[in-house]
Amino acid sequence: DSGVTQTPKHLITATGQRVTLRCSPRSGDLSVYWYQQSLDQGLQFLIQYYNGEERAKGNILERFSAQQFPDLHSELNLSSLELGDSALYFCASSPGGGVRETQYFGPGTRLLVL
Amino acid sequence: SQELEQSPQSLIVQEGKNLTINCTSSKTLYGLYWYKQKYGEGLIFLMMLQKGGEEKSHEKITAKLDEKKQQSSLHITASQPSHAGIYLCGADGRGGSEKLVFGKGTKLTVNP
Numbered sequence: 001d002s003g004v005t006q007t008p009k010h011l012i013t014a015t016g017q018r019v020t021l022r023c024s025p026r027s028g029d030l031s032v033y034w035y036q037q038s039l040d041q042g043l044q045f046l047i048q049y050y051n052g053e054e055r056a057k058g059n060i061l062e063r064f065s066a067q068q069f070p071d072l073h074s075e076l077n078l079s080s081l082e083l084g085d086s087a088l089y090f091c092a093s094s095p096g097g098g099v100r101e102t103q104y105f106g107p108g109t110r111l112l113v114l
Numbered sequence: 115s116q117e118l119e120q121s122p123q124s125l126i127v128q129e130g131k132n133l134t135i136n137c138t139s140s141k142t143l144y145g146l147y148w149y150k151q152k153y154g155e156g157l158i159f160l161m162m163l164q165k166g167g168e169e170k171s172h173e174k175i176t177a178k179l180d181e182k183k184q185q186s187s188l189h190i191t192a193s194q195p196s197h198a199g200i201y202l203c204g205a206d207g208r209g210g211s212e213k214l215v216f217g218k219g220t221k222l223t224v225n226p
Contacts, residue, residue: 002156033214043157043202043216056213090156100145100164100206103214105157 004106006091012112018079021109025093032074038087081113116141120217127193128225135188135220137203143183147204198224
């Protein structure tokens with residue numbers, strides 16, 4: 001158990017809908033990262049937040065947004081969902097936002113868009 | 115942008131056999147991370163390497179980073195069914211671990 005929690009574990013929704021994925025980092029960790037894992041693209045970095053502020057951005061679509069709250073939990077919002085958004089979404093956390101910090105991953109949320 | 119290529123893509127071995135998984139980068143590796151993933155589950159951190167020539171071991175798993183810092187290998191000695199899963203290498207750039215880039219993974223099956 002990494003100490004990172006994600007809810008829900010599974011999510012089934014329809015195209016065009018909006019969903020929110022939630023992540024609680026390990027106790028004391030200030031950075032939260034979001035990743036998307038699909039069969040064709042592999043594991044791709046989406047976005048990082050450090051102590052409430054956006055720190056780095058990866059291949060995140062404009063339909064997706066994230067935020068980190070004062071208690072350091074984070075939410076990833078996915079809107080206008082398409083079939084291709086079906087994937088495993090992982091959250092990871094690390095102590096700070098510095099160099100060479102190990103990221104600890106949560107169990108993931110499996111999203112299925114029908 | 116940095117790309118990581120893992121080989122082989124999949125591997126089936128008999129319990130007790132040794133095996134090696136490779137991770138090759140298109141650019142210099144400043145931080146190289148090995149993770150293990152059970153199918154459909156989260157990633158479990160195994161090891162992190164930074165320095166050229168560095169080698170780390172955990173139980174029966176050894177990871178090395180070559181001197182030129184463009185390739186890493188993961189070696190499992192006397193494999194067991196519990197070693198089965200997908201092994202992923204990840205790398206960060208010179209600036210730090212903000213944007214980890216991952217290889218596509220190596221699927222390991224260990225037959226009893």
